[in-house]
Amino acid sequence: xxxxxxxxxxxxxxxxxxxxxxxxxxxxxxxxxxxxxxxxxxxxxxxxxxxxxxxxxxxxxxxxxxxxxxxxxxxxxxxxxxxxxxxxxxxxxxxxxxxxxxxxxxxxxxxxxxxxxxxxxxxxxxxxxxxxxxxxxxxxxxxxxxxxxxxxxxxxxxxxxxxxxxxxxxxxxxxxxxxxxxxxxxxxxxxxxxxxxxxxxxxxxxxxxxxxxxxxxxxxxxxxxxxxxxxxxxxxxxxxxxxxxxxxxxxxxxxxxxxxxxxxxxxxxxxxxxxxxxxxxxxxxxxxxxxxxxxxxxxxxxxxxxxxxxxxxxxxxxxxxxxx
Amino acid sequence: xxxxxxxxxxxxxxxxxxxxxxxxxxxxxxxxxxxxxxxxxxxxxxxxxxxxxxxxxxxxxxxxxxxxxxxxxxxxxxxxxxxxxxxxxxxxxxxxxxxxxxxxxxxxxxxxxxxxxxxxxxxxxxxxxxxxxxxxxxxxxxxxxxxxxxxxxxxxxxxxxxxxxxxxxxxxxxxxxxxxxxxxxxxxxxxxxxxxxxxxxxxxxxxxxxxxxxxxxxxxxxxxxxxxxxxxxxxxxxxxxxxxxxxxxxxxxxxxxxxxxxxxxxxxxx
Ligand SMILES: Nc1ncnc2c1ncn2[C@@H]1O[C@H](COP(=O)(O)OP(=O)(O)OP(=O)(O)O)[C@@H](O)[C@H]1O
Ligand SMILES: [Mg+2]
Numbered sequence: 001x002x003x004x005x006x007x008x009x010x011x012x013x014x015x016x017x018x019x020x021x022x023x024x025x026x027x028x029x030x031x032x033x034x035x036x037x038x039x040x041x042x043x044x045x046x047x048x049x050x051x052x053x054x055x056x057x058x059x060x061x062x063x064x065x066x067x068x069x070x071x072x073x074x075x076x077x078x079x080x081x082x083x084x085x086x087x088x089x090x091x092x093x094x095x096x097x098x099x100x101x102x103x104x105x106x107x108x109x110x111x112x113x114x115x116x117x118x119x120x121x122x123x124x125x126x127x128x129x130x131x132x133x134x135x136x137x138x139x140x141x142x143x144x145x146x147x148x149x150x151x152x153x154x155x156x157x158x159x160x161x162x163x164x165x166x167x168x169x170x171x172x173x174x175x176x177x178x179x180x181x182x183x184x185x186x187x188x189x190x191x192x193x194x195x196x197x198x199x200x201x202x203x204x205x206x207x208x209x210x211x212x213x214x215x216x217x218x219x220x221x222x223x224x225x226x227x228x229x230x231x232x233x234x235x236x237x238x239x240x241x242x243x244x245x246x247x248x249x250x251x252x253x254x255x256x257x258x259x260x261x262x263x264x265x266x267x268x269x270x271x272x273x274x275x276x277x278x279x280x281x282x283x284x285x286x287x288x289x290x291x292x293x294x295x296x297x298x299x300x301x302x303x304x305x306x307x308x309x310x311x312x313x314x315x316x317x318x319x320x321x322x323x324x
Numbered sequence: 325x326x327x328x329x330x331x332x333x334x335x336x337x338x339x340x341x342x343x344x345x346x347x348x349x350x351x352x353x354x355x356x357x358x359x360x361x362x363x364x365x366x367x368x369x370x371x372x373x374x375x376x377x378x379x380x381x382x383x384x385x386x387x388x389x390x391x392x393x394x395x396x397x398x399x400x401x402x403x404x405x406x407x408x409x410x411x412x413x414x415x416x417x418x419x420x421x422x423x424x425x426x427x428x429x430x431x432x433x434x435x436x437x438x439x440x441x442x443x444x445x446x447x448x449x450x451x452x453x454x455x456x457x458x459x460x461x462x463x464x465x466x467x468x469x470x471x472x473x474x475x476x477x478x479x480x481x482x483x484x485x486x487x488x489x490x491x492x493x494x495x496x497x498x499x500x501x502x503x504x505x506x507x508x509x510x511x512x513x514x515x516x517x518x519x520x521x522x523x524x525x526x527x528x529x530x531x532x533x534x535x536x537x538x539x540x541x542x543x544x545x546x547x548x549x550x551x552x553x554x555x556x557x558x559x560x561x562x563x564x565x566x567x568x569x570x571x572x573x574x575x576x577x578x579x580x581x582x583x584x585x586x587x588x589x590x591x592x593x594x
Contacts, residue, residue, distance in 0.1 A: 127390055197427075198388070200429065203423065203428070203490070204439070206416060206421040207417070207439060207440030207493060207494065208413055208414070208416045208417030210413050
């Protein structure tokens with residue numbers, strides 16, 4: 001005997017109902033659409049990883065002699081000729097120094113300015129035609145080819161204010177790349193701030209918080225992981241850019257050695273950077289420089305990966321705080 | 325009565341010809357309503373009739389919705405809240421709010437309650453803050469459940485616990501008026517009773533406005549009841565919230581003047 005909706009059923013009826021329910025909730029055939037989609041996604045993922053693996057294998061294999069033979073002196077070595085290669089004094093030290101200072105400029109200029117602009121646009125600015133116009137333009141700026149920023153940097157910093165930047169220097173390059181990534185920082189930070197739930201902000205306003213307190217204590221902590229991802233992307237982009245640096249005068253030839261990577265005195269000096277150095281060596285017809293270029297690529301990759309790892313750690317930390 | 329005469333009556337709120345629009349949408353029409361001190365005023369009415377909308381006018385919460393527009397006036401202790409010189413932040417410090425959906429901050433239970441006192445500078449030292457947190461949580465009938473995990477995340481609380489946490493957060497800043505939007509909708513009968521007791525206690529010092537879908541609750545705790553309904557205009561296909569009847573709770577529930585009120589409170593619709 002079974003009871004359904006308060007009715008007492010005889011055994012035959014209840015067995016029939018049970019069978020009907022059982023066949024209704026059992027899977028009918030295979031979910032081929034879902035399975036196909038799943039397989040497709042898997043194939044794409046494997047393909048992406050495969051391409052990455054080939055790339056990494058290629059550069060590591062090409063640079064093997066240096067990477068396993070004289071990596072420390074390569075890291076401390078300078079630009080030079082084939083003789084420098086043979087004497088193992090060739091290296092990426094100047095490139096690392098240039099890229100380091102570019103990163104410093106990007107971090108000190110475009111991060112604060114970009115995040116502040118995003119906060120202003122998202123939380124303070126009235127939503128009207130003017131602010132829409134500005135946002136549209138920021139989006140357009142993010143799509144401008146990097147060479148154009150190089151021209152801008154040449155015009156503004158190298159020729160415009162040489163008394164401050166010293167002309168074709170790391171300072172000019174840093175300023176140029178800081179401007180280049182500024183739109184990306186603004187857009188991604190804005191996106192992250194927009195994702196903050198309105199109810200969270202209301203809760204804060206509801207107990208009498210000011211706009212700034214709400215931004216500072218609710219919106220920013222909540223948006224921190226997203227903002228962090230945006231800044232990381234822009235940093236990777238800045239470190240990898242070559243075209244604008246060529247225009248602001250990065251050097252591929254001979255360059256005095258730096259006292260140390262972090263010494264700020266080199267800021268008003270001629271400079272090079274990792275992507276420039278790699279481009280230069282790749283264009284060199286001698287096969288030894290192919291090895292050097294590959295090794296330099298591995299060095300650059302490792303630095304970008306370290307940066308990524310640091311950001312992922314920070315992101316995780318902020319996300320945990322958000323859930324906590 | 326003209327506004328002047330009503331003001332002399334020591335009113336907390338005096339809403340006059342209040343209209344609220346969301347963009348083109350006319351959400352609430354011509355509301356006139358007085359709220360007396362040390363009373364509980366209940367807003368009842370079908371879903372979508374504008375109870376939340378009106379409640380949010382009382383502490384300028386609608387300022388935060390860009391498309392929302394308010395016309396008419398609400399006087400709070402004789403001052404029109406919508407005068408240009410009025411500081412909405414200060415208004416919200418005095419007029420606290422518990423929202424329809426629990427919205428705890430992604431912080432610890434302690435920090436949720438301490439949030440208001442910290443930013444308003446009520447309590448600088450830790451012992452004073454601890455005391456405020458404990459008292460507020462006790463009043464909201466939550467302290468015993470969470471006293472051993474004040475440092476844990478508020479997001480880990482159940483829905484009903486989160487709602488009580490939001491009540492504790494609102495009363496921690498000691499507001500003059502408490503606006504509560506369905507504060508018991510996710511609570512079991514025990515916690516509901518406790519919150520109703522809290523409202524009765526608070527009534528001695530505060531003024532409370534509560535939105536509720538629970539007729540018995542409105543009848544039990546409120547002094548005044550306002551019944552809202554939706555005015556459907558078939559020609560223009562618009563639905564506008566209006567205040568149908570406002571008066572002593574006893575009258576609204578026993579001898580309502582409007583047939584729509586009677587149908588609603590007795591459970592007969594249409
Ligand atoms: N932010 C908003 N933007 C646009 N329309 C809104 C907004 N908030 C509310 N409305 C509209 O205003 C009307 C009144 O909504 P309100 O939230 O005040 O109803 P309510 O009486 O509180 O209903 P409930 O009992 O379901 O909570 C509804 O038609 C709703 O769709
Ligand atoms: Mg509501």
